[in-house]
Amino acid sequence: MNKEKLLVIIGPTAVGKTKLSVSLAQRFNGEVISGDSMQIYRGMDIGTAKITPDEMQGVPHHLIDLREPWESFSVNEFQTLATDHITQINQRGRLPLLVGGTGLYVQSVTHQFQFAEDSRDEEVRQKWETYLQKHGREALHQALAQKDPIYAEQLHPNNTRRVIRALEIIETTGQSMAEYQGEWEKSSPYELAMVGLTMERQKLYERINHRVDLMIQDGLIEEVQRLLDEGVPVDCQSFSGIGYKEILGYLTGELEREEAIALLKRNTRRFAKRQHTWFRRMKDIQWFDVTALDRWEEHEQIIAEYVAGKFC
Template sequence: MDIANISTHGLPRIIVLGGPTAVGKTRFSLALAEAFGAEIVNYDSVQLYRHLDIGTAKPSAEERARVPHHLFDVLDPDQESNVADYMAMAHATIAEIVGRGKVPLLVGGTGMYARILVHGIFEAPPADPEIRARHRELVDAHGEAHLHAMLAEVDPELAQKFHENDVLRVSRGLEIYEQTGKALSVHQREHRFREPNYDALKIGLLRPREELYDRINQRVDQMMAQGLLDEYKELISRGYDRRLKPLQSLGYRQMQQHLFEDVPLDEAVEDMKVSTRRYAKQQISWFRKEPRLHWALAPILEQGAQQDEWRLPATVRDDIEAFIAGAPTDQLDLSWAQLDSHNVER
């Protein structure tokens, strides 16, 4: 098959697969990658970290051996990382894959990473230590609500997105306004009109709500059976501070509450299920706002002759093949990806 991994607009072609946790992205991505020789690039912010395997539902070693996987296990839990760091790694990885004539298949659930990767982000000025020190003094003197009220005066749209306790983000929003004389929300709106970085076919997977929630509950039970608690204990025994951001992520936070805050294990597990369902709902809301994302009803795949054999239906294969060969997304059939996400989720 001919691969036109550069579009007629001169942009590299990529496929982006998104959707909520436990929807079935891993299985679908493996079938797609094997069918077209694509290489999977992670955009889950926690799967970047080493030693956090069970709680992040990383692809298994066997799954990763089937097709090339990138940007898994690239950071230690105590390494600081931000969106800009991820973007640098991801852009370099995509360029390397495209340079070899292969198709990058981005898979994950951190929707913000995918959006910024494709569409870019407003490049804010670097942090100003003097401004941040002044903000800390204001918080110490008047409380977190005072700083949040200051942000609401100059950027009410941004202030609505942050809780007053989120001092770091509130301070950053104020800092950008003080540095540029313009609200961050205004910068972000203006930035949306720039050209994208890639020609992307974006696919979102979804399941009916009760089915998705059942899968989430089953996944949590499976994680516990696989040894999530022991995985967390191992992280602590390695000397990692339990206050580190990766160790505060879903699953690990609940194991911490059990071990250090006297929360019974069954209550911690139930909280993990409730919190994961809430997170899945947030993911769906985010992906719904993603421009030109085509929703499909999972699992999409057809059962093969073997129990663990899954194949892409012909309609899916035809569209993906046409996109890889150079067809614009608006010329694809995509009848399999015309789902009304609002109706299905109910």
């Protein structure tokens, strides 16, 4: 049986994935599947750098605006939805492009992460909820760091829902999160082409800083205030995302405006570094350096030739 085709475009934030994905989708009769864990939320547009209808240029996009900001969303759900879309797009005779910067989400699809059976214990969860109320977010996060320091590094203390979930799993199963979550398939089930975009670090950081300035100019602070006015809880999953937790700190009086903006820039740069580390561990990626932005059309042509060689 022939494998389903899948083109993947990955790379750190602000490197140019969105622009490239639209161009390649137009060349290869494609449809884009967002691999971004934050763009699934409705009304969270500026802080997620969500593609606009004009930027889509008529290319169908999937897995955007699926959930309300107060709803939860898991990598398991993403894997199921993305896999279904890949099949449907192939059946339409078109090429699916999985595009994004959330490494776990992308890799859960490309190499079919196998999830362990769920484990719930209401009593244990309530114990840690009480601990949070008594001791605060930092102490809760430190409790996780003592039990599973590797996983704790991946979670911000504000993301109390996931911290408590991790503590619940560790206590009920005796396993670290890495042990509990399952394992990757060694080979992909897809006829796969993986394009990785990279850029000289200082240039990328300049683009990140400029993007944040544009987000503030375009109304990021007002977007977060609107979400608060609509009653979105400050401890929900969506508010733990970069761009929202920092502005939330300003609006709740924990930070000055310029402090929040500087923190957002710093956290985004650090996120880009973590993305790079994650993607460098993944196999089968063909990397393209796009530092020379004045040669973007040339970059696009070279990448298009690589994709054509993989699928045509």
